[in-house]
Amino acid sequence: MNQQEILKLIEGHPHHKLKVAVTDIDGVLRGKFMHKDKFLSAVKSGFGFCDVVFGWDMNDALYEDMAIEATGWHSGFPDAEARLDVSTFRQVPWENHVPFVLGDFSKHDGEDFPACPRSLLKKIIAKAEGMGFQPLFSQEFEWFNFAENNSILEERGFTNPKPYTPGMFGYSLLRASENSDYFHDLFDLLTEFGVPLEGLHTETGPGVFEAAIQYSDILEAADRAVLFKTGVKEIAYKHGIMASFMAKQTADLPGCSGHVHQSLWDADKKRNLFFDSAHQDQISEVMRQYIAGQLFCLPYILPMLAPTVNSYKRLVEGAWAPTTLTWGVDNRTVALRALPLGEKSSRIETRVVGSDVNPYLAMAACLASGIYGIEKRLKLDTQQTVGNGYKDLQNGVLPSNLLEATDYMKSSDVANELFGEAFVDHFTKTRIWEWKEYSKHVSDWEIKRYFEII
Incomplete structure (x- = not known):
């Protein structure tokens, strides 16, 4: 399916919610349920996801010293801009076929977020x-x-x-x-x-x-x-x-x-x-x-x-x-x-x-x-x-x-x-x-x- 076909399927899906997720630096999926109306909006403009997912370890302990300048107590852990990749659309068969989509992070100016593993891979692929x-x-x-x-x-x-x-x-x-x-x-x-x-x-x-x-x-x-x-x-x-x-x-x-x-x-x-x-x-x-x-x-x-x-x-x-x-x-x-x-x-x-x-x-x-x-x-x-x-x-x-x-x-x-x-x-x-x-x-x-x- 192309993107338009996927979005149409989601719009008419009997579930009113989707699972969305990104991975942290350890490869652990971090995500949430999202109402499909919010999802359809987020596909166009992105959505905010707390950048603490790159400021803590796999057990949610905050790192002492981080290089990503926005992440930390000093900045108040703001939202980073996440982008949903509709091409990753799936349905989870063991959860009554709830829709599922992966995303990754980019800066507000459109550049890759340096700590995002999926964004890094996309950068290497482009090369x-x-x-x-x-x-x-x-x-x-x-x-x-x-x-x-x-x-x-x-x-x-x-x-x-x-x-x-x-x-x-x-x-x-x-x-x-x-x-x-x-x-x-x-x-x-x-x-x-x-x-x-x-x-x-x-x-x-x-x-x-x-x-x-x-x-x-x-x-x-x-x-x-x-x-x-x-x-x-x-x-x-x-x-x-x-x-x-x-x-x-x-x-x-x-x-x-x-x-x-x-x-x-x-x-x-x-x-x-x-x-x-x-x-x-x-x-x-x-x-x-x-x-x-x-x-x-x-x-x-x-x-x-x-x-x-x-x-x-x-x-x-x-x-x-x-x-x-x-x-x-x-x-x-x-x-x-x-x-x-x-x-x-x-x-x-x-x-x-x-x-x-x-x-x-x-x-x-x-x-x-x-x-x-x-x-x-x-x-x-x-x-x-x-x-x-x-x-x-x-x-x-x-x-x-x-x-x-x-x-x-x-x-x-x-x-x-x-x-x-x-x-x-x-x-x-x-x-x-x-x-x-x-x-x-x-x-x-x-x-x-x-x-x-x-």
Whole structure:
């Protein structure tokens, strides 16, 4: 449907209200119900949304030091101008098909609001399109499911949650059949919600699932990924389940990925520019430059791919997540997995990304760093890794924690060039805040280790 058809549908919709939402810096949806008359007016002129959504963290604690000048006690937390994107229209099938529309922020003069993740991605897309590229992306997620009630689990301090299914049973048709109501609802309701899945299966680990979302234009892919995470949680609640997208639930099990698949096509989307039958491994020069760009930029953009303290507990050797700055063909131990699978399917999988990521920022980071390599005509001098990527140190290793990664990004001219100084300043301050909040906390490990013996 075009915009006029969507607006006409909304105008005549039996619901008199809609859900509208934006994402904060952590990728958490922040929204409200809006009367459809207000919505139809807001489509034309925008509407005010309190800019505190960029002045507090995921637990609504106010940041100490923010770069976005309008956000803070000093300004009284005014409204920022939000714009609704009618093309994101969906209906929520598990809520009686109430209409749903995503939006993003812009300044009153029409410029992008520097802290808005979706606006940042749109800015990177515009640059790619200006270079003659049409990016097609998709994301896949692993996540844990628990047979828990959020109120009861919170009372227990989120300790010892009960897995939805027992045992280590990846790709299990038995477990999928045992829990077929939930499985079918995930696949069918998400598709009806405009988030079509390519595949859904159990992953190794108790109660772990994995889903791959169908590929699309990059902005639609990011919208789908954001809506997938909240959609899964809402569908899970209907089944008495809590879904968790933490990157690392426990030291005893692998972490949860959010791998981003990406390719560049020509302006008409008829030719995959990552494929070249005449080149070695059918990897085109464009794809080689794109890989070189990501490898070069990864240390300076890592917080956008691994945004929490917990993210780095996943990026450890032997846990199906990369630790080195490496690439290889169909190699699951490297940071960048090249998949030269023919004219239609040739792509790159960035395996650093965890399930706890903000999809808008992850895809912006992947695309910006990739086209940086093309723009700078970087040579892929690093040899591809054959075998164990954990042992291939030829190009160095990834930063090992959120503070180290944020320091790299904060002092990087590369990050400023890719995303702009205002975004980098704001985003890195939010990551430093996250690290400080973590550092204040006394963990169970510390108590067990030091309480008596020390």
